[in-house]
Amino acid sequence: MKKFFILFLLFTIHYSLSTAVNAGDIPTKPKPAATPEMLAKGKTIYFKRCSFCHGLIGDGNGPAADFMDPRPRDFTIGTFKFRTTASGELPTDEDLFKTISRGLSGTGMQAFDIDKIKNGLTEEERWQVIYYIKTFAPEFSNKELDPYKSIVKPSSSNIPFSKESVEKGKVIFEKTKCWECHGKGGKGDGVKEERKDDWGFPIRIRNVTQPWKIKAGSESEDIFMRFSTGINGTPMPSFIDSLKEEERWHLANFIKSLQYKPNDQSVLKAKQIKGDIPMDFENPVWAKSEVIDIRLAGQVIAAPRWQNPSIDMVTVRAVYNEKEIGFLLEWDDPFKDVIHNESLEFDPKDISSAGAYNSYVDPNKMAHRKLETFRDSIALQFPIKMPEGTKRPHFFRGDAGNPINIWLWKADMDVSGKTAVEENIGTGFKQPLKVQDAKEQQVVAKSLWNGGRWKVIIKRPILTPDKNDTQFEKGKFIPFSLNAWDGSNGEHNLLMSLSTWNYVILETSTPATVWLWSLFGIIGMAGVEIWIVRRIKKP
Amino acid sequence: MGSKFKQGTFWSTVITLIIIYGIVKFAIPFISRKITGMPFPLPVPSTLILFYMVLTIAALFLYTTFSEERLEGFKRPVIDFIKGSYGMLPRNIVLGVLPFVVGWQVYDVTSPKVIPPTSIRIQHPSSNFPKKMEDLKSPIENPSQDAINTFIEQAKANAVEFIPQLKADIERWKKTNPDNHILGFIPTEPIDKFLKEIKAGNVTMEAAKSALHEKNLFEGRALYAMNCRPCHGDSAAGDGPMADGFKLRPINFTDNGTIETIVEGYTFWRVSTGGLGLPPEATPWDSAMPVWNLNLTEEERWKIIMAEYDLAQKTPRIPEKH
Structure with missing residues (x-):
């Protein structure tokens, strides 16, 4: 019995340790041989798990491909973006292993590592499917194109993240003109004219401040590798010849320093201020107010469905005074879109009926994703009647009974x-x-677009005589949610991103009774102490 | 021996209290996390902590007051401390600070906190689930004789009909594999067997049924990848590219206690009527689940459900016999 217990204990310790280590991106066992059996198994896995996006013949044209941006990779032409090999070369098997294991953030390519996902692929299964994928491109069987000949390997380990390194990296960012494409602040707002990649699809320059969307990893090592190998098929070059290894590490640290960390607040606390709601963005009142980062998703609830939203996070602040409440909304958007062409709007009738080909919108064929086509826009949404308990209108624009x-x-x-x-x-x-009628319009806004980021302040009286308005009562949890549109991403009407309900609360000062009770507590305790001390002192 | 014990009563009481509190507050959540293997601990509710601590204090009170000797042992260091035997400075600090600690605690309890209202959500509500759907059988999982016969005819003529969404991709495959049978892109055993039987001219019902199942599963997987994957993820783990945008996260079908605890008629009802079809106890206003009967045919929905169970490696609950 005791032995059994010890065994159980050892097992538990082993299990907890083995799950703590984030394995999976790098194979733990030697690569198995690519036998015909391995290929046959790989083919079955590919058919079951990959073909719907990458196509039965590996051309990246599976039935789900048309609705995704970026599109699934075409395996037949042997061009792969994320490698540890020199620019223009094929990837190594280990590179493919890494991509399949951890997926590509911000795209439809998800992680397949069985340690991360219950029904993912084992290490062996990943090798099998890699061997099969390699049969699609003849380049892989060409001995002269052997990727292992051109592996880029840093001669030293990374330079640790430090203020000095970031400073040096910043100078390199300026000097190497990274900003020409990625923008001064790294928000992907450098180039306006439309460019196409080797597959013929529009290039969207990476906003490097959003680490959750950096496809092949947001750590310094990953970023360093992109500088050193370039991204095949796109204008992103390799800097292996123009920048020294040390310089690439500093640059990676600088890029790392630009990454935004969203907070995980669940409630937006609006502080009471004295004086007017500031309508200027530099006002210290805004800097001092509390922040909430709200995640948004593509509108996939009703046709026309949109799974390529550009805006996936909005930062919100709020303050109020005796008369008004003001919200400051901020979000990244590389281009200022201030034209709206209604005639180019999408007609949802085509894809809203049952049995229609698909209810999702093809971003490359159906939507006009061009500059100067549609406007940028944002909306704040509240229930009109304050909810009883937790009952609310539906977060997608409410319903007839709950406007x-x-x-x-x-x-x-x-x-x-x-x-x-x-x-x-x-x-x-x-x-x-x-x-609403003109006389019932009480909201006022001010906006600013600068360096790939919109800032919009919207204010309204906290209480209005209008029965169709939300009333902002102090101390109440008021649900709010967001809708957002990036015009040059083709977004308008229901092609948008949206959030589910969050809460805003108008914080009140602590009631006097709380102070009174606390005072009683202090006096009471002091009284007890005095009584005890006196009793002890008595002989 | 006796005097040693006396000295220790006060401190052993204090240490016991600390240890019990530590177990309830930290050790239980830690162990629970190891047992469940989930990324978050199961915290002990504060009322339960209070309950355990009151019990502990009561037990310790009984213990120390059990004999005069122990009570003395407990009281002695306290009285000595208050008298100043351990130095006047520590005594004055403790006596000075204690009222404020109490005051702070009172403030903490009485001051209003920003805790958003939480709702208890019933994941599988049945209050408005139409009873007749309980025994609903998937027409795709249980094809009619006619459906199987049609499939055999189509396969024999090498002209199997697929849903329109897949035609273009299969066309492209056919172009690169002109000599292959139209079902040849499905690299599974039942299809191999069926195609062999067709070639030999002795088609069995069983083989045809299994092959039709494979074909439907293929269509279901494709429909899942097109329609459901953005939220529920390509591994059915509730982690699709859109998942982070929804506070009420898409359901992870690979979890126990989701789709395997319900009958397939229920799954069909949920897919068809979506979040808006839920009763209030399941907080329909937070659900992003689409009303799929607006955009997918009945057959498409059944095919998706079949693929969803297959992908998550689960089976639906069998309806109870009435």
Whole structure:
């Protein structure tokens, strides 16, 4: 019995240790031989798990491919973006192993490592499918193109992240003109004109400040490797000849320093301020207020469905005074889109019926993803009636019995000096929004676009006489959610990103009774102490 | 021996309290995390902690007051401390600070906190689940004789019909494999067997049924990849590219206690009527689940469900006999 217990203990310790180590990206066992049996098994795995995106013949044209951006990789032409080999070369088997194991962040390619996902692929299964994938491109059987001849290996380990290293990296960023494409702040806002990659699809320059979307990993080592190998098929070059290894490490550290870490606040706390709601972005009141980062997803709830949203996070602040409440919304958007062409809007009728080909929108064929086509826009949404308990309108524009109040801001209106923000009523996503009467419009907005980022302040009186308005009562948890549109990403109407419900609360000062109770506590305890001390002193 | 014990009563009481508190507060959540293997601990509710501590204090009180000797042993260091035997400075600091600690605790308990209302959500509500759907059988999982016969005819003529969404990809495969049978791209055993039987001219019902199953599964997987994957993920683990955007995360079908605890009629109902079809106890306003009867045919929905169970390596619950 005792022996059994010890065995159990050892097993538990072993198990907890083995799960703590993040294995998987690098094979733990030697690579097995590519036998015909391995290939046959790889073919079955490919058919079951990969073919729907990458296509039955590996050309990247599977039935799900048309609705994704970036599109699945075409395996037939032997061009692979993420490698540890010199620019233009094929990837090593280990490179493919890494991609399959951990996936590519921000794309449809997810991790397949069985340590991360219950029904993922074992190490052996990953090798099998890699051997099969390599049969699609004739380049892999060409001995002259052997990728193992051109492996890029740093001669030393990384330079640790430090202020000095970041400073040096910044100088290199300027000197190497990374900003020409990636923008001064790294938000991917450097090049305006449309360019196409080797596969013929529009290039979207990486916003390096959002680590959750950096495809092949956001650690310094990953970033270093991209500088050293380039990204095949795109204008991203290799800097292996133009920058010394040390310089590439400093640059990687600088890029790392630009990465934004979203906070995990669950409630937006609006602080009470004295004086007016600041309508300027530099005002220290905003810097001092609390921040909440809200994640957004593509609108995939109803046709037309959109799984390529550009805006996936909005940073929100709020303050209020006795009369008004103001929200500051900030989000990354590389281009300032202030034109709206209604005639180019998508007609949802084509794909909204049952049995239609698909209810998702093809980003490359159906949507006009061009500059100067659609406006940038954002909206704040609240329930009109404050919920009883936790009951709320549906987060997707409410429903007939539970309408929502939505403040819709439009960039094109703002720059042309018209009313930029309007109060609307929503009764479900099937109904168009209803603009409230002119006399019931009380929202005011101010906006600024700078260096790939929008900032918009929207304010409104906390209480209004209008029965179709949300009333902001102090101390109440008021649900709010967001809708966002990036015009040059083809977004308009229901092609948008949206968030589910979050809470905003107008913080009140601590009630006097709390202080009174605390005072009683202090006095009471002191009294008890005095009584004890006196008793002890008595003989 | 006796005097040694006396000295220790106060401290052993204090240490016991600390150890019990440590176990309840930290050790239980830690062990629970190791046992469940989940990335988060199961915390002990504060009321339960209070309950355990009151019990512990009661037990310790009984223990120390059991004999005069022990009570003395407990009281002595306290009285000595208050008298100043251990130095006046520590005594004054403790006596000075203690009222404020109490005051702070009172403040902590009475001051309003920003805790958003939480809702208890029932994941598998049945209040508005139509009873007649309980025994619903998947027409794809249980094909009619007619359906199998049609499939055999199509296969014999090398002209199997696929859903329109897949035609283009299969066409391209056919172009590079002109001599192969139209079902030849499915590299599984039942299809191999079926194709061999066709070649030999002796098709069995069993083989045809299994092959039709493979074909439907293929279509279901493709429909899943197109429609469900953005949220539920390509491994059905609730981790699709859109998943982080929803506070109520898409369900992880590979978890025990999700799709294997319900009958397939229920799954069909959930897929068809979506989040909006849920009763209030399942917080429909937080659910991003689409109403798929608007955009997918009944057959498409059944094929997806078949593929979903297969991908998650689960089987639906069998309806109870009435």
